[in-house]
Amino acid sequence: MEVSFHREIETLRLGAGDTFHGEGIMAVTKALLQSGVAYVGGYQGAPVSHLLDVLLQAEDLLGELGIRLETCTNEAAAAAMLAASINYPLRGAVTWKSIVGTNVAADALSNLSSAGVIGGAMIIVGEDYGEGASVIQERTQAYAVKSSVWLLDPRPELPTIVRMVEKGFALSEASSTPVILELRIRACHVFGAFEASDNRRSEHSATNRFAEPAGFDYARLSHPPVTFVQEADKVNRRLPAARAFIRDNRLNETLGPEDGDIGIIVQGGMFNVLNGRLAEAGLSDAYGDIGIPTHVLNVTYPLVPEEIAAFCADKRAVLVVEEGGPDFIEKEIGQILRHAELDTKLHGKDVLPMAGEYSPVVVARGLSAFLSRYGRNEAARLDEWVEAVEAHSQSVARDLTAPLPPRPPTFCTGCPERPVFSAMKLLREETGPVHVAADIGCHAFATFPPFSQGNSILGYGMSLASNAAVSGTQAKRPLSVMGDGGFWHNGLLTGVAGSVFNQDDSVLVIFKNGYTSATGVQDVPSSRPQGEGRGRGLDIESALKSLGVGWVRTVHSYSVSTMRKTLREALGSDETGPKVIIADGECQLARQRRVRPAEARAVAEGRRVVRTRFWVDPDVCTGDHACIRLSGCPSLTVKPSTDPLKPEPVAHVNNDCVGCGLCGEVSHAAQLCPSFARLEIIRNPNGWDRFRARLSSALIRLFGGYAAPSEPDARPAPHPIPAE
Numbered sequence: 089m090e091v092s093f094h095r096e097i098e099t100l101r102l103g104a105g106d107t108f109h110g111e112g113i114m115a116v117t118k119a120l121l122q123s124g125v126a127y128v129g130g131y132q133g134a135p136v137s138h139l140l141d142v143l144l145q146a147e148d149l150l151g152e153l154g155i156r157l158e159t160c161t162n163e164a165a166a167a168a169m170l171a172a173s174i175n176y177p178l179r180g181a182v183t184w185k186s187i188v189g190t191n192v193a194a195d196a197l198s199n200l201s202s203a204g205v206i207g208g209a210m211i212i213v214g215e216d217y218g219e220g221a222s223v224i225q226e227r228t229q230a231y232a233v234k235s236s237v238w239l240l241d242p243r244p245e246l247p248t249i250v251r252m253v254e255k256g257f258a259l260s261e262a263s264s265t266p267v268i269l270e271l272r273i274r275a276c277h278v279f280g281a282f283e284a285s286d287n288r289r290s291e292h293s294a295t296n297r298f299a300e301p302a303g304f305d306y307a308r309l310s311h312p313p314v315t316f317v318q319e320a321d322k323v324n325r326r327l328p329a330a331r332a333f334i335r336d337n338r339l340n341e342t343l344g345p346e347d348g349d350i351g352i353i354v355q356g357g358m359f360n361v362l363n364g365r366l367a368e369a370g371l372s373d374a375y376g377d378i379g380i381p382t383h384v385l386n387v388t389y390p391l392v393p394e395e396i397a398a399f400c401a402d403k404r405a406v407l408v409v410e411e412g413g414p415d416f417i418e419k420e421i422g423q424i425l426r427h428a429e430l431d432t433k434l435h436g437k438d439v440l441p442m443a444g445e446y447s448p449v450v451v452a453r454g455l456s457a458f459l460s461r462y463g464r465n466e467a468a469r470l471d472e473w474v475e476a477v478e479a480h481s482q483s484v485a486r487d488l489t490a491p492l493p494p495r496p497p498t499f500c501t502g503c504p505e506r507p508v509f510s511a512m513k514l515l516r517e518e519t520g521p522v523h524v525a526a527d528i529g530c531h532a533f534a535t536f537p538p539f540s541q542g543n544s545i546l547g548y549g550m551s552l553a554s555n556a557a558v559s560g561t562q563a564k565r566p567l568s569v570m571g572d573g574g575f576w577h578n579g580l581l582t583g584v585a586g587s588v589f590n591q592d593d594s595v596l597v598i599f600k601n602g603y604t605s606a607t608g609v610q611d612v613p614s615s616r617p618q619g620e621g622r623g624r625g626l627d628i629e630s631a632l633k634s635l636g637v638g639w640v641r642t643v644h645s646y647s648v649s650t651m652r653k654t655l656r657e658a659l660g661s662d663e664t665g666p667k668v669i670i671a672d673g674e675c676q677l678a679r680q681r682r683v684r685p686a687e688a689r690a691v692a693e694g695r696r697v698v699r700t701r702f703w704v705d706p707d708v709c710t711g712d713h714a715c716i717r718l719s720g721c722p723s724l725t726v727k728p729s730t731d732p733l734k735p736e737p738v739a740h741v742n743n744d745c746v747g748c749g750l751c752g753e754v755s756h757a758a759q760l761c762p763s764f765a766r767l768e769i770i771r772n773p774n775g776w777d778r779f780r781a782r783l784s785s786a787l788i789r790l791f792g793g794y795a796a797p798s799e800p801d802a803r804p805a806p807h808p809i810p811a812e
Contacts, residue, residue: 093138097146102284108246112271112278113139115246116212117146119253121153124288126178126207129158130166131577132607133185134222135273136214140183141608144622154293159622161613162548162577163189167196170266173207174200175302178290179257185607186213186270187226188528188548192578194231199310200266201235202318204326208257209266211237215357217412218445220273223528225443227412228270232389236322238267238330239389243341243356246280252386255337259387263330265322272357331392339387340395344378350462351381351399353421354409358446359384362409365452368473369459369466391420397428407458408436411446435461449477496536501723502680502746504645504673505531505599509539510718510754511651512567516541519659523558523566527551527579530606531569531599538720542569549574552583552596552666559594565659568596572628573604576613580631587666588636595658596668599645600628601675609678632668639663645673648753676746687771697771700747704739708763711736715764718754739763 093114100118102108108118116139120128128150132140143150143157150157160166166182173180184193190213200209216223232239238259242252249271256267292298307314334340354362362382366372371379383399385391400406400421408418418436425432439461440446440454452470460467499506509531516522526535526542527549535542546554551568558566570579575598587594602616602623603609615623632640639661643654651671658667690697706727711734716724723745726737741751751764770777 093142093145097142097149100146100149101287103286104284106284107281108284109281110246110279112244112246112249112276113142115250115280115282116253116269116271117142118284119250120181121149121155121287122250122285123208123254123257124179124290125155125181125257126290126293127156127158127169127172127180128182129156129160129169129180130183130212131160131163131185131189132604132610133189134214134216134607135276136183136185136212136271137608137610139212141610151294153287153289154295155290156294159611163193164196167193167200167211170196170200170205170209170211173205173209173266174203174308175305176207176292176298178207178292179209180207181210181212183212184214185223186215186228187217187231188223189213190228190231192548194235197231197237197266198235201237201322202310202315203308204264204318204321205260205266206264208260210253210256210260211266211268213268213270214276215270215272217272219447220445225412228268229388229416230414232268233416236265236326237389238263238265238387240267240269240339240386241356241388242269242271242275242386243359243384244272244275244278245360246278247282248341248356248386249275250282252339255339258337259330259333259339262333263326265326265330270357274360275357278360327390330390334387334390335392335395340392341384341386342381342399343376343384344381346381347402348381349402349404350458350464351383351403351406352409353383353385353396353399353406353417355388355411355417356384356386358409358411358451361446361448361451362455364448365455365470368452369455369470371466385417388417391417391424393424393427396421396424397430400425400430400432401428403432405433405435405458405462407439407455408434409440409446409451409454410436412444413437413442415442449474497533498536498720498722499530499533500676501721501744502676502748502750503530504601504671504676504748505534506719506721507646507648507673507748507750507753508569508597508599508651508671509534509541510750511648511655512541513539513718514648514754515652515655515659518656519564522564522659523555523562525551525555525558525566525568527568527570527574528606529571529574529599529604530601531571534569538717547578549576549578549580550582552579552587552592552594555594556586556590556592559592566594567655567659568594569599570596571599571605572601572614573606573612575628576626580635584632584637584666584668585635591665593664594666595655596666597655598628598668598670600642600670600672601645601678603675603678605675605677609675609681628670637666637668639665639667640670641668642670642672645671646749646753648750676748680746691771694772696774696777699769699771700749701743701745701767701769702741702747702749702751703765703767704741704751705763705765706730706738706740709738710734710763711738713739715739715751715754719750721750724751 096114130140163184172178240252240256242249260267363372363376410417415437422434435458439457452474456467456470523543524541526545544554551570555566555568604612611621611623613624613626614628616625617623629640641654643651654669687697723742725740727740729738
């Protein structure tokens with residue numbers, strides 16, 4: 089896992105009378121334990137990746153409370169877990185990344201909502217909307233409305249988040265409906281404090297099981313003809329029950345003065361951004377002491393008509409701050425005002441943009457336009473603030489005397505996926521371009537320079553499936569790339585099984601790096617069982633062959649020449665049907681986290697430790713930089729040439745080199761200049777090492793060279809000794 093939370097997990101044991109201090113995700117986890125959940129599970133994804141990490145690392149505590157923990161293979165599997173709450177009074181929670189995860193889970197969610205629940209069911213999603221998002225730009229609101237699932241959007245402060253988790257389960261049970269708790273990235277990482285409660289055991293759990301299963305009740309199935317009854321129940325019973333619970337428990341908050349001729353209605357998750365701009369206008373402070381009536385929607389679906397009407401009744405105008413489009417909330421509020429026969433003027437998307445993240449500047453502009461329209465002098469202060477921010481941005485831009493070098497997102501240093509794309513780029517020079525279906529994951533970085541490969545991204549593990557029609561329209565076989573995380577998540581069935589069934593003539597490259605790396609280095613079914621991990625060591629090649637894939641090759645990821653040869657063979661093979669290449673190389677981040685502590689312990693114990701890194705001989709380097717264009721390694725850069733006859737900068741390997749050997753492999757495969765040398769840095773050398781070093785230095789001096797320094801990793805000599 090990317091981060092250890094073992095120290096923070098101790099705070100999950102706090103009880104009544106204690107004060108919890110920590111981060112948003114830890115607060116959510118504590119709230120789940122205080123709510124008496126019987127089971128939890130999910131699939132990792134930003135910005136809630138570490139919620140599942142925390143649950144896994146707190147497995148001992150969960151076991152003490154009898155909580156069942158499930159690491160799901162995808163979001164659909166996680167949503168299906170909530171079936172336990174359909175027939176039994178069990179509270180359960182699952183988590184994933186929205187909106188892509190919700191798309192995967194949509195089938196199960198629709199059926200879950202139709203049947204309804206007895207025990208509280210909560211889906212905690214990371215709302216990944218805005219400029220920092222890594223996925224398509226959509227909102228969870230549409231799913232909530234479509235499937236009649238209640239949507240909680242808590243104000244980003246810990247007491248409110250904890251209360252919404254606890255009340256969310258009660259809301260689910262009161263209305264027999266699952267609820268979604270959406271957390272934006274700022275809510276996930278906000279720090280604060282709240283008064284803790286005791287952790288609760290579920291009445292029935294893994295340690296206190298039901299003696300008998302629930303009796304058969306066809307009405308609990310999402311299957312005709314009862315689905316027609318369930319649909320009517322959503323409208324006639326569940327929705328009114330939900331609205332009554334929201335109103336009676338005051339889940340939404342009205343802040344600021346009771347009187348005022350204008351007001352604001354804001355999504356709970358957007359409150360902190362709004363409050364900051366109100367503070368700039370002199371209408372609030374850091375504690376949310378707002379000077380203008382503001383209705384905070386901690387529940388954005390369903391809205392409570394009487395609450396909205398009561399808030400708007402005595403106001404000339406109301407501004408709705410709803411991030412993204414379509415404007416679901418604004419339109420529903422407009423309908424509520426119309427039905428209540430109120431003439432309150434409604435503003436929202438007329439002063440705020442329909443699409444895009446509501447950053448502080450964006451909100452400030454919209455708020456200023458709203459305030460100025462109704463004669464409020466505070467608008468001028470907001471305008472001054474926006475002008476100051478823009479002037480600062482322009483001054484910073486003017487201070488940059490030269491443009492910054494392009495730095496597209498890229499693979500980590502030593503990533504085993506980079507050499508595969510280097511091989512694909514070298515092969516492209518031979519065969520010409522081929523259609524490449526990209527996929528979600530680290531390998532999507534290959535769509536950026538220097539590789540610039542990929543024609544489509546259709547979903548996690550969907551690359552091979554997206555090539556189904558393409559393969560029949562191309563003179564050359566198309567290529568698909570997929571990670572082992574995507575393979576187990578979706579690709580095995582939607583891609584490989586379909587390709588075998590239809591005998592699609594295409595090539596699939598699976599990156600077997602051992603983890604779901606892009607979301608924090610979590611285990612997948614093929615991960616090696618070790619330490620605290622959950623890997624089971626399932627064999628990808630066996631899984632492929634069991635489905636009928638006849639052409640399978642496993643290649644060491646770092647061998648560029650072998651990979652290029654294997655790709656050439658796959659693209660030119662006479663065999664029909666799918667051809668799969670497994671690129672086998674462990675995620676370098678995971679490897680370094682394992683290797684470096686072990687090496688540090690060995691050095692401290694006085695044992696001999698050898699670290700490999702690479703070096704470029706500036707006297708041999710020609711300065712054409714083909715090595716950089718073919719690998720893009722972050723540790724491979726340039727430095728000024730000291731040779732007056734070579735004005736171009738020469739290649740240079742930084743000290744963050746992990747010794748993966750890609751630069752040398754690329755140089756060999758592309759038949760580039762022999763300027764790369766492999767160095768072995770020895771800590772705690774033995775007598776033989778010292779003798780070799782003295783002998784090598786003496787020989788180099790004898791022939792007029794320069795001896796290598798004692799710390800070659802810090803300052804390479806002009807003529808180091810390549811390792812044999």
